[in-house]
Amino acid sequence: MKYFVPNLKLSVDLPPQEKLEDKFGGIPWGLKPEQYPMCRHCGKSQSLLAQFVHNSERLDLGKSGRTLLVFQCNHNPGGCPTWEGGSGANACFVLDPDQLSENLTPMPADFPIIEPEARIIGWLDHDDGIAPDEISAFYDDEQLWDLQDEMRDRVYPQTKLGSVPEWLQSPSEAPGEGWVFIGQLSDSYKFIQEPSPQSNVYVYPSSDYWACEGPNFGDGGIGYIFLRHHSEKPDGWFFWQCS
Numbered sequence: 001m002k003y004f005v006p007n008l009k010l011s012v013d014l015p016p017q018e019k020l021e022d023k024f025g026g027i028p029w030g031l032k033p034e035q036y037p038m039c040r041h042c043g044k045s046q047s048l049l050a051q052f053v054h055n056s057e058r059l060d061l062g063k064s065g066r067t068l069l070v071f072q073c074n075h076n077p078g079g080c081p082t083w084e085g086g087s088g089a090n091a092c093f094v095l096d097p098d099q100l101s102e103n104l105t106p107m108p109a110d111f112p113i114i115e116p117e118a119r120i121i122g123w124l125d126h127d128d129g130i131a132p133d134e135i136s137a138f139y140d141d142e143q144l145w146d147l148q149d150e151m152r153d154r155v156y157p158q159t160k161l162g163s164v165p166e167w168l169q170s171p172s173e174a175p176g177e178g179w180v181f182i183g184q185l186s187d188s189y190k191f192i193q194e195p196s197p198q199s200n201v202y203v204y205p206s207s208d209y210w211a212c213e214g215p216n217f218g219d220g221g222i223g224y225i226f227l228r229h230h231s232e233k234p235d236g237w238f239f240w241q242c243s
């Protein structure tokens with residue numbers, strides 16, 4: 001299966017954002033303040049994790065100009081159940097182009113913690129060699145554990161769009177019938193080129209890349225994004241697991 005890995009740059013190393021773009025963290029583009037998601041548990045504004053734009057190859061939102069937004073609450077780490085799909089402590093939804101404004105969303109009055117902002121300047125496409133008829137095994141507890149290590153090792157474990165999830169716990173937490181996995185988020189950002197040293201984000205070297213801390217998904221967690229397509233714009237679902 002094809003999958004797509006983001007080529008990231010910290011926004012401090014880029015000109016100011018002037019249009020809808022794929023990105024992680026920061027403040028959303030085009031989201032109207034009245035649509036800003038609030039945490040159902042603590043009542044405060046959530047924090048943006050990712051914003052992606054429709055692309056017929058890597059992210060099918062059913063219509064050009066649609067955007068997918070993923071948030072979670074950051075006010076009460078470990079208190080508000082951000083890990084749980086449908087808990088109301090996270091949010092994942094699609095907006096039509098006519099629902100968007102032409103600028104960055106204003107900072108909410110309760111100042112949620114803003115994740116480091118990195119914009120996606122390109123996507124690198126890869127193929128993990130997993131065949132379409134092998135996908136279903138990745139959503140079934142027994143079949144997944146029965147898979148050969150060689151097959152499980154093919155799954156790219158970091159931030160990506162496409163293919164199958166890198167599960168840290170049971171695949172039975174997937175939302176089930178009608179929902180399609182579209183991508184996953186790591187708890188760190190990975191940079192192919194070294195970010196500039198004057199950035200105010202702590203960047204550390206890793207084996208063949210640089211990285212900085214991303215969202216709080218517990219200990220080394222991964223966030224999973226699913227969509228359910230129907231005649232209207234798709235529904236979104238988000239949850240995370242940690243090791």
Ligand SMILES: [Zn+2]
Nearest residue numbers: 039042073080
């Ligand atoms: Zn909360």
